[in-house]
Amino acid sequence: MGPGRSETHLPAGEGQPTTQVPVTPGVGRNAPTPRTSIPPSRKSASHGTMHGGPKGADCQLALGGNIISATFTVPHVLEYRQGSDWELRRCYRRSALMDALFYLSAERSCSHTVVAWTGEIHHVPRNEENHPPVLPSSTTISLGGSTASGAAKSRDVYVSRDDQQRLERQLSEDKICMLPVWLADETDMTAEGIELRDQSKWRRYAEHDLCALLHYQQHPPTDPYMDAERWANYYRMNQLFAERVLECYQPGDIVLVHDYYLTLLPQLLRQRYPDMRIGFYLHTPFPSNELIRCLSRRREILEGMLGSDLIAFQSFHYALHFANTCARVLGLEATSEAVNTEARRVQIEVIAVGINVSNIHSLAWKASVTEKCSSLRKQHRGRKIIVAHDPKDRLGGVDKKLLAFDRFLASYPEYQNKVVLLQIMSQTTIEEDDNEEAKYATKVNELVTEINCKYGSLDYMPIQLHSQSLSTDEYFALMRSGDVALFTSVRDGMCTSSLEYVVCQQNAHGPTMLSEFSGTASSLKEAIHINPWDVVGVADQIYNALNMSEEDRQTMHAALYGRITEHDVEYWISTLLRRLRRAVGWQTPNYVAVPGLPIISEKDTI
DSSP: OTTTOOOOOOOOOOOOOOHHHHHHHHOOOOOOOOOSSSOOHHHHHHHTTOOTOSOOOGGGTTSOOEEEEEEEEEEEEEEEOSSSOOOOOOOOOOHHHHHHHHHHHHOOOOOOOEEOOOOOOOOOOOOOOOOOOOOOOTTGGTTTTTOOHHHHHHHHOEEEEEHHHOOOOOOHHHHSSSSEEOOOOOGGOSEEEEEESGGGGGGHHIIIIIIIOOOOOOOOOOOOOHHHHHHHHHHHHHHHHHHHHHHHHTTTTTEEEESGGGGTHHHHHHHOOOEEEEEEEEOSSSOOOHHHTTTTTTTHHHHHHSSSSEEEESHHHHHHHHHHHHHHHOOOOSSSSSEESOOOOEEEOOOOOOOOOOHHHHHHHHHHHHHHEEEEEEEETTSSSEEEEEEESSSGOHHHHHHHHHHHHHOGGGGTTTEEEEEEEEOOOOOOOSSHHHHHHHHHHHHHHHHHHHHHHHHHHEEEEOOOOOOOHHOOOOHOSSSEEOOOOSBOOOOOOHHHHHTTTTTTOOOOOEEEEEEEGOTTSSSSEEEEOOOOHHHHHHHHHOOOOOOOOOOHHHHHHHHHTSSSHHHHHHOOOHHHHHHHHTTTTTOOOOOOOOOOOOHHHH
């Protein structure tokens, strides 16, 4: 176990809320006028509360209305058998956004509906009983999900209207009331059903053009036809989301829009309801204006986001970059606190994400996790364990971590054969469109082989690299087993694993090493902040972390744990709603909506 470490069984203490919701009305194929004859689907207000109770953050903060959350995909892989109930396979492990959606769904005094794309649908023949799960690579990226190795692209699928309504009924009766968005070209939608072709096309602009740029990676222009097609699909996706939101919207409701897939949605909603209450939360970084200016659709993206009453970021630097970009690109008066458009004042806030701490306690201290944790500690008895969990792409900075670990073993030879790095690389959910990620994976594997050959032996490998997805039990066993956690992302909006590691170290007090380029670094100020590009500096900090006194470890952990428990998911969402209420209160009562973006069809842009 190593000196100063102990493990305690903590009681599991969270019940899952249950809800019963009527089937959502219609499929919402055409852009409707505001619905008055058919009431929108609403979740019953009689379901249970989150474990631990609200912190003075009840849904009075919902401004008197209900809450609609718009996010990219449902948290399931949907498997379709014609004429039968859909199989809903949960495909996420841990996600701050999922914690937020569960929290809002469990709140007693307001109803909550999630509007989300179905994701790529896999058709399973009715006579196929035992089939391996096929997880499309686009599944739930915005929910922090990950795909299994061997993921396959979905084929074209035809879904009848009856089966559409069957899925809607199932999703409305889930723990989180969901209203699915059916993404298809207009010509593929009929009264009898919907033809889903090339299902991954709806995410290509967001991932190829927008996500890359937000993470300081730029793809050079390629085929103008393909560039225009990606944008047309992105615009239509946001339009279909807007239509779906309007199906369940009633005046007085508030809409929370999540992440870069839906940057145009606030403005599209504002065009229909100028007084709609809209908050937008960006879960990724927002880069400096020099990078955003390279984006050909920069004005449309910014104007779409500015349809909100409030835009929230994980870090102050992201908020400042956004304000500077609005001033530079749009010529607007902007500070890190607000952007003034011709029609409205858009509030800017920095609100760090929070996690459900009590739920992590109940998951991490199950008997099955304790057994796996003990087995892991026994396997590496007599050695210090450094744990790491990063995405399987360049943004995770695993290559730089390995170089630093190599330097650490060379600089401090007394630790050779005395420390092991357990590196987990979770599958990325972004579709690869070049060979860069493959080259990166090859480089990482070569580094692991080189370091293990240099310092390893028959009974000792200093680095154990695992690329497969972990089960929930395996993940929390890993988090509980570490003497040190090392997170080296080169660009990251948030690092949920760093928060969960601190919670899992409640008794052992393992130090946390966190990249200064993660948005979470500003929230975990007492952690050991590192620059992943500084190989020597990271190596020295590994040594310092492993040799930290018990008193210093307890002091660091107490400060970090206090921050995480105080600023948990309840605090995050209640603060977001409270700031939105304040932002709405600053608006002029009879303002005019900002002129909308031109409606673009595929034939206009291709």
